[in-house]
Amino acid sequence: MAAFGSLRHRRMIGRLRLASQQLSGDGATSVPDLVRWMTAMQAQDLPAALWAVGVRVPGAGIADVRAAIDSGTVVRSWPMRGTLHFVAPEDLRWMLDLTAGRLHRSIAGRHRQLEITWADVEKARDLALDRILADGPISRSGLFRVFDAGGQPTQGQRGIHLLGSLCRHGWLVLGPLSGNQQLVAAFDEWIPTSRIIEREEAVAEFLLRYFRSHGPATLRDFAWWTQLPLTEVRAALRHVQDQLVELEFDGTGYWLSPDVASLLDSGVPGGRSLHLLPGFDEFVLGYTDRAPVLSPEHSDLIVPGGNGVFKKTMVAAGRVIGTWALQGTGPRAAVVPELFDEAAPLGPAAQAALAKAARRYMTFLAT
Structure with missing residues (x-):
């Protein structure tokens, strides 16, 4: 593990992250490839998220990012932290399997306040799937009208909590765009193939891909990013640390890919970016x-x-x-x-x- 203590070296972290995040160098070759590389990209603000993708794909226009969403080669859902992200469709199910249970427990109190029981979630699921499988993807407001008509009130954030629960359980997902809004689709129809991975392997893959796309970063960064327990994160590192490099800045260990770490020898780009x-x-x-x-x-x-x-x-x-x-x-x-x-x-x-x-x-x- 190489150790760096100077302010100059600490400031190199940002330039290395530019390289990991496809913000320096050649960038990604396509919108789906970029999202897949980034593993997950914050996307609660849709216009901002479109540019977050576009700035990393040379020559991409907003129409290219929208087309990827409309084709389902990029999907948007709540894979972690209760926050919308862009992810590759084949990754969404295993991410949900990893993170949804802990999030459900963390918002259980809020669901009690909103009088949402498991029976209510199942009823909302049936109402949503009956409507979507019959007539195709539906707007959020249209879905909320379906919920209201079916005896599941949506006022006071109850509707968005029902929708979030259905998405985190892998029954619904945000689908094609309609203007600046996304229609709600049935998960299995919109994403015919999404991988299922055993938990230990999934945490290790998540960790490896995060450090490759976000490094240099710490184990605590990743644990916060995913809200996975730090003990589980540390255990997963043992399975992938031979594919990563650890650097020490001011006594803190940061992990990143060997390719990006090698830039410290060959020249880190972005000094005038x-x-x-x-x-x-x-x-x-x-x-x-x-x-x-x-x-x-x-x-x-x-x-x-x-x-x-x-x-x-x-x-x-x-x-x-x-x-x-x-x-x-x-x-x-x-x-x-x-x-x-x-x-x-x-x-x-x-x-x-x-x-x-x-x-x-x-x-x-x-x-």
């Missing part, structure tokens, strides 16, 4: 400890007031240096950055990189 990332992007949200890429004093500027809504971030050389927003519409729309440190404005090279990143984003939206 600048990326415009969406809110809720995995580069920021994919870790419980964000200090390697985001100074703690700037956290409130990313999530104002700790309200859980993450702003779009500007990332230079693997560090979050500010936020950005799209202002205006049509031909007058423009990317407007807001630096954390206004006393340190962008130099000419960074200004050019920002203009290039902004053009890439506008092209994505237009295609």
Whole structure:
């Protein structure tokens, strides 16, 4: 295990993560391949999630990401943390098998408040599948009307909790897009093949793929990301650690793929890079400890007031240096950055990189 203690080396973590997350180098070759590589991508904000995929696939437009969703080669559901993510269809069932039970237990109290029993979940399942198998995917509001008519009230978040339960049990899944909303589909019809893996093997695969796509990262990062018990995570590491490399930064062990670790010898890319990332992007949200890429004093500027809504971030050389927003519409729309440190404005090279990143984003939206 190589040890690195300097600030310069610690700041290298962000650039290595850019490489792991397909944000530097050649990027992914297609939308489905990118989502499969990333293992799971935060997707509760759909427009943000579309760009999170697009920024990692050179030349992709928003139509390409939407087409992958509409074809079912990328799916969106609640595989972990009670939060929507993009995943590859063949991975969703085994992820749900791993994580759903713990989440069900954690929200049991809320279900009691909402007067949701297991019989209610089964009734909602039957109502939903009867309607969808007869007439095809349905909007969320349409499904809630079906629930209400069938004696399962949806007010006061009861409807979304019923829908979430049905998705986590693998009966329903979010399917094709209808405008900026997704229709609800029957899992087995929308995803004819999704793997089933024994738990020990599944945790090991999850862990390996996370470190390959998100490394350098810690075991605690992964345990938080999946909400799997740390003891189980540590046991899984023994099965895959020979396929990973461990680096020590300031006394903390970080795991990553050998290919990305080798960049420390051949040259880590991204030293002059600048990326415009969406809110809720995995580069920021994919870790419980964000200090390697985001100074703690700037956290409130990313999530104002700790309200859980993450702003779009500007990332230079693997560090979050500010936020950005799209202002205006049509031909007058423009990317407007807001630096954390206004006393340190962008130099000419960074200004050019920002203009290039902004053009890439506008092209994505237009295609």
